Amino acid sequence: MKKFILFDLDGTLLDMSFDKFINNYFGLLLPFLSKKIKGDIKRYVFESTDFMINKIDKRTNMEKFLSKFSELSGTEKSIIYNSFIDFYTHEFPKLSFLGRPKPYAKETILKLKESGVGIVLATNAIFPLLAIEERLKWADLEATLFDLITHMENMHSAKPHKEYYLEIMKKLKVEPEEVIMIGDDIERDIMPARILGIDSYQIDRDIEI
CATH class of the missing domain: 3.40.50.1000 (HAD superfamily/HAD-like)
Incomplete structure (x- = not known):
């Protein structure tokens, strides 16, 4: 049963459309995060996501993502976390036209x-x-x-x-x-x-x- x-x-x-979503997603995300995080943010996101997906251990996916992003960018985890949450709260809803x-x-x-x-x-x-x-x-x-x-x-x-x-x-x-x-x-x-x-x-x- x-x-x-x-x-x-x-x-x-x-x-x-995944391609349209990704293009528009980064179009909003990169300028938003660049206010508090310096460097190649797009690379940080891709490498941190890849690490999160393929590194299976006792940490949550969020913990793995923040750990790798912090390592790559030299930014404190709390700043990264709060920046992403602010983005998903205030900017992400603007992409609703895509779905x-x-x-x-x-x-x-x-x-x-x-x-x-x-x-x-x-x-x-x-x-x-x-x-x-x-x-x-x-x-x-x-x-x-x-x-x-x-x-x-x-x-x-x-x-x-x-x-x-x-x-x-x-x-x-x-x-x-x-x-x-x-x-x-x-x-x-x-x-x-x-x-x-x-x-x-x-x-x-x-x-x-």
Whole structure:
């Protein structure tokens, strides 16, 4: 019996061009952070994100990101953290024009919840909860619809590593056969989950919402 269904966000519940998002994201982020942080900020972000994704240890993803960013930039972790939180609070919402709800996504989730199935937002845990909740608004979805939302403050691993899915199942106290994963990316959403024995379906290929 399936107890939980895991949904990816971008490309699954939220219709958004990744390339346009990244270009506009850095267009806002770089000038904002440069007020308090000096140096090659874009490189710091990419290298810190790569470190966060591929270094799996007892630290949260946020802790790993801040540690690497601080090492690269010579900036105190508290300054980095507060700068990013200020950005996601005041600037990030300006990118809402880039995203729109996927047809039938909310309707599908509501019907599943009515059936008693738990719903997890299994978006890659490389953003803080604040940023994910903002992107959920773009998808016309409320955070309260989900039994668990993965983000960089509550996860110690990230896609495409199988440890990300193992960590989710540990939090939910379920086995692979009790979970379904639905996403749009074969390498991040589908293959790592299938390796663990999780039934996984790719949007627009195996399934439509």
